[in-house]
Amino acid sequence: MIYKIVKYGDPILEKPTEPVTEFDDKLAKLVDDMWETMYEAHGVGLAAPQIGISKRLTVVDCSFKEDPKAKYVLVNPKIISTEGKQTGSEGCLSLPEIRADVTRAMKCTVRAQDVKGKTFEVTGEELLSRCLQHEIDHLDGKLFIFRISALKRDLLLRKIRKLQKAGEW
Numbered sequence: 001m002i003y004k005i006v007k008y009g010d011p012i013l014e015k016p017t018e019p020v021t022e023f024d025d026k027l028a029k030l031v032d033d034m035w036e037t038m039y040e041a042h043g044v045g046l047a048a049p050q051i052g053i054s055k056r057l058t059v060v061d062c063s064f065k066e067d068p069k070a071k072y073v074l075v076n077p078k079i080i081s082t083e084g085k086q087t088g089s090e091g092c093l094s095l096p097e098i099r100a101d102v103t104r105a106m107k108c109t110v111r112a113q114d115v116k117g118k119t120f121e122v123t124g125e126e127l128l129s130r131c132l133q134h135e136i137d138h139l140d141g142k143l144f145i146f147r148i149s150a151l152k153r154d155l156l157l158r159k160i161r162k163l164q165k166a167g168e169w
């Protein structure tokens with residue numbers, strides 16, 4: 001099932017999520033639906049709040065279907081270490097047409113559970129590191145436009161308000 005993606009302006013995107021406690025068929029189905037929704041929207045990551053579900057759950061595939069080993073289901077993820085810095089352009093399915101340079105850790109290690117509840121760790125560099133941090137931010141209710149300067153953010157928020165007024169948001 002393809003969900004509608006929630007856009008900036010909906011308070012669910014700025015609220016910290018609840019941990020996942022049930023590792024059942026319902027969770028497996030939700031994860032399947034998140035993959036379907038993410039690929040349909042041409043994204044490389046999707047967090048549960050972006051489909052209106054305030055749970056600590058995200059999916060990431062920076063290879064966009066190229067590499068099955070690059071697909072990560074992260075349940076209750078937590079960043080346990082970071083290293084270095086990188087600055088690069090970022091976008092978000094919940095902020096269509098909006099892009100900005102964001103500085104993040106060059107490398108990060110995340111501890112999470114898989115869809116069955118088994119704990120694992122993943123270390124990402126460059127794009128994967130950026131993706132993991134972006135998606136985990138979603139689970140903490142933080143959007144990438146709140147990781148840039150207030151001046152740049154105000155410009156983007158003005159652009160969003162224009163799109164909202166035009167009924168294009």
Ligand code: NI
Pocket residue numbers: 091092093094134138
């Ligand atoms: Ni996003």
